[in-house]
Amino acid sequence: MSRIEKPADSETARNPLRAGKPTLKTIAELTGFAITTVSRALGNAPQISESTRRRVHEVAAEIGYLPDRAAQRLKxxxxxxxxxxxxxxxxxxxxxxxxxxxxxxxxxxxxxxxxxxxxxxxxxxxxxxxxxxxxxxxxxxxxxxxxxxxxxxxxxxxxxxxxxxxxxxxxxxxxAFVDYDNFAFAYEATKRLIVKGRRKVTIILPPKRLTFCQHMLHGFMTAVREAGVAYEIPEALDLDSPADMIRDYMRRRSTEPDAPDGYTCPGEVSALATITGMSDNGLSLGVEYDIVAKQTSRLLSQIQPKVETIYEDLxxxxxxxxxxxxxxxxxxxxxxxxxxxxxxxxxxxx
Amino acid sequence: MSRIEKPADSETARNPLRAGKPTLKTIAELTGFAITTVSRALGNAPQISESTRRRVHEVAAEIGYLPDRAAQRLKxxxxxxxxxxxxxxxxxxxxxxxxxxxxxxxxxxxxxxxxxxxxxxxxxxxxxxxxxxxxxxxxxxxxxxxxxxxxxxxxxxxxxxxxxxxxxxxxxxxxAFVDYDNFAFAYEATKRLIVKGRRKVTIILPPKRLTFCQHMLHGFMTAVREAGVAYEIPEALDLDSPADMIRDYMRRRSTEPDAPDGYTCPGEVSALATITGMSDNGLSLGVEYDIVAKQTSRLLSQIQPKVETIYEDLxxxxxxxxxxxxxxxxxxxxxxxxxxxxxxxxxxxx
DNA sequence: CACAGAATTTAAAACGTTTTCGATGCATCG
DNA sequence: CGATGCATCGAAAACGTTTTAAATTCTGTG
Known part of the structure; x- marks a missing residue:
């Protein structure tokens, strides 16, 4: 049971935070086992007896041992x-x-x-x-x-x-992937608009290069075809467009003939921008037009409960x-x- | 110039991604210098001659050497x-x-x-x-x-x-800290409301336990006192309150007597919620009341340009x-x- | 031309793990 | 009783870097 062998305090002086950090060696000295055995015991290796496994875990927990990530990574x-x-x-x-x-x-x-x-x-x-x-x-x-x-x-x-x-x-x-069923979203959202009695639907699509743009378009078109309702798709706009651009587009479009009255907005920002654009024209949500939007937070429906929303749990x-x-x-x-x-x-x- | 010394392919077989990863040793072999010298040359240590320093850097760049973070960290x-x-x-x-x-x-x-x-x-x-x-x-x-x-x-x-x-x-x-001058924000925002001719101002404050709540309050009160204008501070509300709570509060308060007509909103969400609450009561921004809000994105002013905004660059x-x-x-x-x-x-x- | 001293380079240890290969003890079996 | 197998344990090498201490080369000088 030799206690102190070398000075071993140079490190302590240089980097006080690393000072007393327990390592496998610490546990080895405390238990009397070899470093190998300690390592194995903590790794729950099969060749270690139950008694030493327990003892090592015990001591490790007691002194608050945590393996050094750098050493593990290096090895x-x-x-x-x-x-x-x-x-x-x-x-x-x-x-x-x-x-x-x-x-x-x-x-x-x-x-x-x-x-x-x-x-x-x-x-x-x-x-x-x-x-x-x-x-x-x-x-x-x-x-x-x-x-x-x-x-x-x-x-x-x-x-x-x-x-x-x-x-x-x-x-x-x-x-491997996780994806939101944007087909189902667009389909469902658009169908709701139609059920509400809207005569012409539209949707703000994501940028075309992204995969889920196709999914949304497909869902939207499926609902449209099933109901045989009129529709249009704004080409000048996408989900990444700045909010003011969306707002201005909506304001302008709603003054022109044959404007849509049902909006599928796949995001909070596009929904808010749409609402503002329309209301700038004196059109009010739930009366002259409806919106079904995708929400990833609670924000939109808290602010404007008249928007119908469908959630995505990010x-x-x-x-x-x-x-x-x-x-x-x-x-x-x-x-x-x-x-x-x-x-x-x-x-x-x- | 010995080329191949050991098999050295066991690692390659085991972990293909780690395979040919160049290390200090690689550079040492390529240049003929010792590992120490290579390490020093890359670290631009003073005792290395300019010529070897250049040579080592050259080879390192050529083979795309990057130091192993784990080893550095361990050492x-x-x-x-x-x-x-x-x-x-x-x-x-x-x-x-x-x-x-x-x-x-x-x-x-x-x-x-x-x-x-x-x-x-x-x-x-x-x-x-x-x-x-x-x-x-x-x-x-x-x-x-x-x-x-x-x-x-x-x-x-x-x-x-x-x-x-x-x-x-x-x-x-x-x-060390970085902070936004929330005193200046609240002071400036409130003063703008007063300049616009608003008779009674209010502010939605951050949770009281946070330091910057005091700063905002102080800025607000300074502007109020300087102008001798009426004010009130909603006790039931703070910046972390859910948007619908803020909206409902504003809707209710604006029907009661002696309601404020100037709002300092230190966040986009609170501004939006306020706008909605007020407009639910038929009050419209820029007419019956005004808002000066803090923005950290472009969103709010893009959606609702009638809100006066002051930016915080996060x-x-x-x-x-x-x-x-x-x-x-x-x-x-x-x-x-x-x-x-x-x-x-x-x-x-x- | 030897030699101090500076300038440059190097060998080897160490950081804390994991892992390979043995070592040890002990019961079992021929 | 020696050989065998099994269950445990341990010594030492290795991962790639930095650093200490020492070795080597180079320079000018007496």
Missing amino acids: TGRTNVISVLLDPHEEILGFGTSIMHGLARALQATPYHLIVTPNFLDGSNVDAVNYIIRNGMADGLIFSRTEPFDPRVRLLLENGFPFVTHGRTEFSTPH KAAGEGMGSLLLQRIAGEPVEGLTILQSPQFSFPTP | TGRTNVISVLLDPHEEILGFGTSIMHGLARALQATPYHLIVTPNFLDGSNVDAVNYIIRNGMADGLIFSRTEPFDPRVRLLLENGFPFVTHGRTEFSTPH KAAGEGMGSLLLQRIAGEPVEGLTILQSPQFSFPTP
Whole structure:
């Protein structure tokens, strides 16, 4: 039972915060076992006897041992990091943070950390993806707003790198994704407008290059055809258009002949902009026209309850992406690893 | 010039992604220098001759060498990580992501990564802070919504851990912060209402426990006293109140006698909610009443240009916090490390 | 031309893990 | 009683970097 062998205080002096941080060696000395044994015991390896396993865990808990992430990462090559590619378009209405909260919840009891890699470069963030793959900066990747043949997805598939997207693609090779059923949303929303007796419907679509634009269009058109109702699609506008542009468009269009009276708005901002544009013209919601909107927060219906809304639960989406990614990293086959969220008719429980 | 010495392919087979990753050793072999020399040359150590320094950098760039973060972290004890504490209240209107984009921009050319630690626990996230300090999970910390005697700040000060807050405190020990001049905002906003001829002003304040609530109140009261105008402060409401609560309050209050006609709204949501509440009662903005609001995005003025707005540049705030934190980590004295953002009268350039 | 001293380079240890390969003890079996 | 198998445990190497201490080369000088 030798106690003190070397001075061993130089480190303490240099970096006070790292000072007494317990390591495997600490536990080894305290229990009398070898470092190997301690490591195995904490890893619940099979060849360790139940009694020493318990003893080691006990001591570890007592002194508040936590494995050093850097050492683990260096040794094993696994980073225990999941990277989120932040899109500049997600700045509005808490898209980014909702998903992140969900992700964080999924990773809560795991050793994984969440690191955000914002996109500084051009439209798509292939460079960031490439960087992460090449330099092993993460064990898995998460991003959103996919295109049918998204170059990021292609790159990741080619390299066999684990990832989950928010949104589908049209690659023949399957991959893990979480997506909202935007077909169902557009279909349902448009049908509601028709049921309300609206004679001509319209929809603000996402940018054409994004996969879910097609889904929405399809849902919208299906409802239109089933009912045989009139419709139009504003070509000059999309969901990413600035709110004032949408507002001005709506104001102008509603003065022209043959204006729509039923609006499907796939986002809070577009709905608010539409309402303002119309009311600038003296038209009021629920009287001359109706809106069914997609909500990701409570904001819109709290402010303007006359808007009919259908919810998308982004926190659940994040949580789903996290859990799918964990399964991918664990090596599970990609086959079942997809989630299609159904439109919700009441606000999701946080 | 020996070429192949050992098989050296076992790793390649096991982890294909880590395969040919160049290390210091690779460069050492390629240049003929020792690993030490290569390390020093890349670190631009003074004792290395200019010629070898250039040669090493050249080869490093050529083979795309990047230092292994795990090894650096293990050796030096520095994590090269900056942690952001995500607050659940920041879910709305891109607060979180704007700040994060700013932060990321400040850290762009540095080795620092941004990792988000969401707050799952009770109101304040002291536990998360404690965890990060104790286990050396980051080199610096960033968080927002400070209280006058914020327990997180206290903990960090006690441990000498580098951090920057968004918002001030009232500790006697100084610390780095970025804050918006909410006194100036409230003062200016309220004065504008008075200049417009409004007879009775009011303001929706932040939760009382937050430092900037006092600043706003002070700015508001200063303007009120200077002009000798009537005022009231809704006690049942704060900035964190759900939008429908604010809307309902405004609707009710505006029917009662002696209702205010000038509103200072320190947020987009509260402004929208106020507008809706008032218009539910047939009162219209710019006619029976006015609003001056704080905007952090373009949304509000795009939707409703009749709202007078004053901007807060959150991306710049993030960028400021990042650069202050870097200086703190580099050991600079805390004295000058504070930024007080002035209210902006036009939308900040992204 | 030897030599101090500066300038440059290097070998080796260390950071805290995981993992490979053995070692040890002990009961069982021929 | 020696050999065998099994259940546990341990010594040492390795991951890629930084750093300490020492070795080597180069310079000018006496």
